[in-house]
Amino acid sequence: MKITRIDRAKIENPYAIDFFDCSGKPYAICASGSDGACAMFPLEGDGCSFQQWNPSNGGAQMFHQLDQDHFLVIQGFFPEFQCQGSYLALATREDGRHWKLEPCFFMPYLHKFAYIMVENQAFLLAATLSGPKIEKEDWSIPGQVLIAKVPDKLVGGNWQFTPLIEPMTKNHGFWQGSFNGHHTLLFSASEGLYAVKVPSRIGQVWAVEKLLPHEISDAAAFDLDGDGQDELVTINGFHGDELAVYDLSEDGYQQVFSYHLDYIHTVWAGKLFDFPYLIAGELFGEAKLVFLEKSESGWNFTPQFSFDQIGPFSVKVRQNSKNGYDVLCPARTAGQAIVFSVSP
Numbered sequence: 641m642k643i644t645r646i647d648r649a650k651i652e653n654p655y656a657i658d659f660f661d662c663s664g665k666p667y668a669i670c671a672s673g674s675d676g677a678c679a680m681f682p683l684e685g686d687g688c689s690f691q692q693w694n695p696s697n698g699g700a701q702m703f704h705q706l707d708q709d710h711f712l713v714i715q716g717f718f719p720e721f722q723c724q725g726s727y728l729a730l731a732t733r734e735d736g737r738h739w740k741l742e743p744c745f746f747m748p749y750l751h752k753f754a755y756i757m758v759e760n761q762a763f764l765l766a767a768t769l770s771g772p773k774i775e776k777e778d779w780s781i782p783g784q785v786l787i788a789k790v791p792d793k794l795v796g797g798n799w800q801f802t803p804l805i806e807p808m809t810k811n812h813g814f815w816q817g818s819f820n821g822h823h824t825l826l827f828s829a830s831e832g833l834y835a836v837k838v839p840s841r842i843g844q845v846w847a848v849e850k851l852l853p854h855e856i857s858d859a860a861a862f863d864l865d866g867d868g869q870d871e872l873v874t875i876n877g878f879h880g881d882e883l884a885v886y887d888l889s890e891d892g893y894q895q896v897f898s899y900h901l902d903y904i905h906t907v908w909a910g911k912l913f914d915f916p917y918l919i920a921g922e923l924f925g926e927a928k929l930v931f932l933e934k935s936e937s938g939w940n941f942t943p944q945f946s947f948d949q950i951g952p953f954s955v956k957v958r959q960n961s962k963n964g965y966d967v968l969c970p971a972r973t974a975g976q977a978i979v980f981s982v983s984p
């Protein structure tokens with residue numbers, strides 16, 4: 641296996657990143673978490689176009705593509721930790737690379753969201769990092785996870801949120817995927833790690849289960865040992881220094897692996913080719929992005945690839961058409977949207 645770093649777009653404080661379908665062709669979109677640029681680039685081709693948003697973008701956190709000409713994006717999460725003006729924006733393509741931004745709703749410290757279809761009804765789950773703050777380290781008022789039916793009109797519609805999980809202090813972690821066969825959202829905070837099971841029918845309850853009781857800043861789930869049961873992979877502590885794996889036993893989830901990194905801000909678990917991997921990264925110091933491969937038996941993971949001075953805020957992984965993988969990374973230290981191209 642080989643991994644090649646490809647720098648794709650120079651962006652100040654690149655934070656929000658996602659895959660973007662452009663008429664069936666795979667693209668990536670990456671926007672600054674402060675007041676830098678937004679770039680869009682093809683994943684199976686060269687070049688990059690810088691997108692013009694009106695009014696200009698600032699404090700982007702997360703995307704959700706609705707169709708070719710519309711996406712949702714969190715805006716106004718800037719300056720970091722003073723985000724009373726955060727909002728969810730609908731971006732509508734005007735022409736070429738020009739996008740019009742309109743607020744759907746304002747929600748102070750809106751940090752993560754999920755747009756989920758249940759039958760024909762869209763729901764939006766919103767996670768706030770905290771309540772109002774006096775200064776950066778003021779965590780006295782916790783955040784929440786809230787849920788609303790998406791109104792017919794995204795802009796100017798009647799958004800009515802009700803709390804789903806609270807309190808959520810340092811409510812940072814979000815993951816979406818299949819967890820033990822169910823479409824699941826994971827949220828994590830100082831109070832622990834929570835799973836929200838997406839109902840299959842309108843009217844069914846959005847069941848919340850607390851999976852782990854300690855402070856976790858980000859998490860992911862994957863069946864790393866192939867026994868049919870998903871494990872939990874966590875960053876313990878708020879941007880803490882322990883990457884951990886938890887396996888379900890008769891006594892609940894038990895920690896089976898620990899790995900030290902500084903100020904971890906990235907966790908991903910899955911398979912690269914046939915090999916179970918964890919991808920994790922540090923935001924400061926050596927600012928490493930590390931690819932750890934699981935041993936054939938037991939719970940040990942060994943770094944196989946490591947890149948310094950990356951400062952990954954997150955990673956997103958897709959299989960590409962070249963029998964490999966694209967690992968998308970908004971890299972704070974490098975000041976780049978980077979694709980790590982994984983080939984056999």
Ligand SMILES: [Ca+2]
Nearest residue numbers: 863865867869
């Ligand atoms: Ca397993």
